[in-house]
Amino acid sequence: MNYISTRNAARSVGASQAILQGISEEGGLFVPERLPRLTPEELVALGHMDYIGRAETILSHFLTDFTPAQRTSAIRAAYENNFEGGHPAALKKLPSGRYVLELFRGPTCAFKDMALQLLPGLMAHAADNVGRGGETLILTATSGDTGKAALEGFKNAPGIKIMVFYPAEGVSPMQKLQMATQEGDNVAVCAVRGNFDNTQTGVKAIFTDPVLKATLSARNIFFSSANSINWGRLLPQIVYYFSAYADLLSGGDIQPGEVVNFAVPTGNFGNILAAYYAKGMGLPLGRLICASNQNDVLAEFIATGIYNARRPFHLTLSPSMDILISSNLERLLFHLLKQDDRALSALMDDLKTDGAYQVSDEVLAALQADFFGGSCDDQRTTATIKAIFEREGYLLDPHTAVAMAVTDDYLARTGDTAKTVVVATASPYKFAEAVTEALTGRRETDAFLATEQLAALTGLPVPAPLAGLRSKAVRFTDVVDKADMASAVLRFIE
Numbered sequence: 116m117n118y119i120s121t122r123n124a125a126r127s128v129g130a131s132q133a134i135l136q137g138i139s140e141e142g143g144l145f146v147p148e149r150l151p152r153l154t155p156e157e158l159v160a161l162g163h164m165d166y167i168g169r170a171e172t173i174l175s176h177f178l179t180d181f182t183p184a185q186r187t188s189a190i191r192a193a194y195e196n197n198f199e200g201g202h203p204a205a206l207k208k209l210p211s212g213r214y215v216l217e218l219f220r221g222p223t224c225a226f227k228d229m230a231l232q233l234l235p236g237l238m239a240h241a242a243d244n245v246g247r248g249g250e251t252l253i254l255t256a257t258s259g260d261t262g263k264a265a266l267e268g269f270k271n272a273p274g275i276k277i278m279v280f281y282p283a284e285g286v287s288p289m290q291k292l293q294m295a296t297q298e299g300d301n302v303a304v305c306a307v308r309g310n311f312d313n314t315q316t317g318v319k320a321i322f323t324d325p326v327l328k329a330t331l332s333a334r335n336i337f338f339s340s341a342n343s344i345n346w347g348r349l350l351p352q353i354v355y356y357f358s359a360y361a362d363l364l365s366g367g368d369i370q371p372g373e374v375v376n377f378a379v380p381t382g383n384f385g386n387i388l389a390a391y392y393a394k395g396m397g398l399p400l401g402r403l404i405c406a407s408n409q410n411d412v413l414a415e416f417i418a419t420g421i422y423n424a425r426r427p428f429h430l431t432l433s434p435s436m437d438i439l440i441s442s443n444l445e446r447l448l449f450h451l452l453k454q455d456d457r458a459l460s461a462l463m464d465d466l467k468t469d470g471a472y473q474v475s476d477e478v479l480a481a482l483q484a485d486f487f488g489g490s491c492d493d494q495r496t497t498a499t500i501k502a503i504f505e506r507e508g509y510l511l512d513p514h515t516a517v518a519m520a521v522t523d524d525y526l527a528r529t530g531d532t533a534k535t536v537v538v539a540t541a542s543p544y545k546f547a548e549a550v551t552e553a554l555t556g557r558r559e560t561d562a563f564l565a566t567e568q569l570a571a572l573t574g575l576p577v578p579a580p581l582a583g584l585r586s587k588a589v590r591f592t593d594v595v596d597k598a599d600m601a602s603a604v605l606r607f608i609e
């Protein structure tokens with residue numbers, strides 16, 4: 116199985132190279148040149164496997180330059196002990212008959228753990244496979260969840276150092292504390308004055324800084340990235356769609372071949388794209404419900420075929436979806452354009468120069484055949500958290516609540532009767548202030564007090580990784596200007 120670049124389909128690399136490199140030289144993203152198809156018998160067999168077996172089955176089709184032993188050791192290290200409750204992707208049935216796929220039982224209480232617990236193992240084997248020695252330096256800009264999940268994934272990984280930059284004024288108190296107390300002898304965390312854009316452009320500048328690059332090469336250190344443009348972050352996410360379907364089958368909730376919808380709270384379009392790949396591999400999925408918050412650029416795109424990022428940016432209660440440029444949409448467009456790299460590059464050029472592009476009627480029809488887009492503002496997010504807790508006894512985080520509300524819209528609009536699974540991307544305790552306010556109508560600004568109130572109100576246990584934060588020592592207090600980020604990196608590798 117080879118991977119080709121969305122902006123130059125003639126460029127083809129193996130899985131190990133795609134994962135190490137992250138992004139192609141000309142700025143394209145790596146996609147599988149064709150999708151493997153699972154037979155109906157293979158799908159039924161997944162029902163009799165645990166999550167590790169399911170991951171081994173799916174990854175064996177994609178990581179063909181890895182040995183089975185490499186795949187198995189990475190998968191076991193990721194999923195055997197790091198998820199509370201045993202099943203990394205447990206399916207819950209609500210009284211109304213709707214399903215919730217819980218992906219937040221990992222060490223940082225957000226779904227990014229599903230990929231970032233596995234990526235370090237994949238990178239280590241990939242480096243062996245291509246014969247690359249030396250050290251890897253992972254640099255990540257984060258608006259909250261990615262940074263912590265990457266730190267937990269890569270902490271103490273041999274041959275790897277990781278540095279995370281976050282905006283000094285842009286992450287929640289709980290997210291900041293999660294990062295500032297990070298353990299591990301190969302990690303560093305640094306706040307950057309300004310907003311997330313400032314941090315993100317700072318990191319991009321470091322990646323292309325010739326002086327820094329030369330300094331690192333002289334020491335045999337390579338840059339890499341842990342964000343969701345890396346194929347190694349997308350691939351692990353395909354597994355849980357198969358797993359959820361297998362659990363529905365083995366639980367007798369559906370018949371073989373029965374069509375199921377998934378609703379996904381969407382930001383960078385990585386999670387929902389994994390569902391699209393699962394569908395392309397033969398999983399009987401119906402509509403993929405793409406849920407946005409007030410930053411509804413994707414909902415508009417799916418309705419009209421016009422992608423328009425020239426709009427006000429809103430800070431919402433679901434910050435991990437506050438995004439106007441969904442980078443993984445590039446992969447979907449490449450497939451919808453039937454792998455026409457020149458047509459895709461033209462759209463991406465339009466986005467860069469005009470902040471917008473429009474697809475043809477044909478592409479729009481193909482898009483709408485698989486996807487439904489909808490959006491939900493903060494007020495409705497809050498009302499949904501309260502209503503679902505009162506009616507169904509289930510507590511949603513703000514991101515998952517957006518998906519639940521958009522699912523209501525989809526079912527009301529279409530009358531679709533297929534079973535629908537809402538993908539739950541974060542623990543409600545990770546956003547305790549907002550969730551507590553949704554239930555009580557009162558804002559408690561102290562994260563720990565809000566957590567206590569939420570536990571008292573709901574009786575739900577506080578996840579151990581969040582409960583434990585209170586007693587952890589703060590290790591990282593550096594705050595730098597954007598101009599000083601490169602010297603912070605140099606200090607770190609000294």
Ligand SMILES: *Cc1c(COP(=O)(O)O)cnc(C)c1O
Pocket residue numbers: 225226227260261343380381382383384385386387435436514540541
């Ligand atoms: C990252 C994130 C999302 C968005 O996922 P994408 O793959 O970027 O679409 C949604 N919810 C939470 C809690 C997240 O951390």
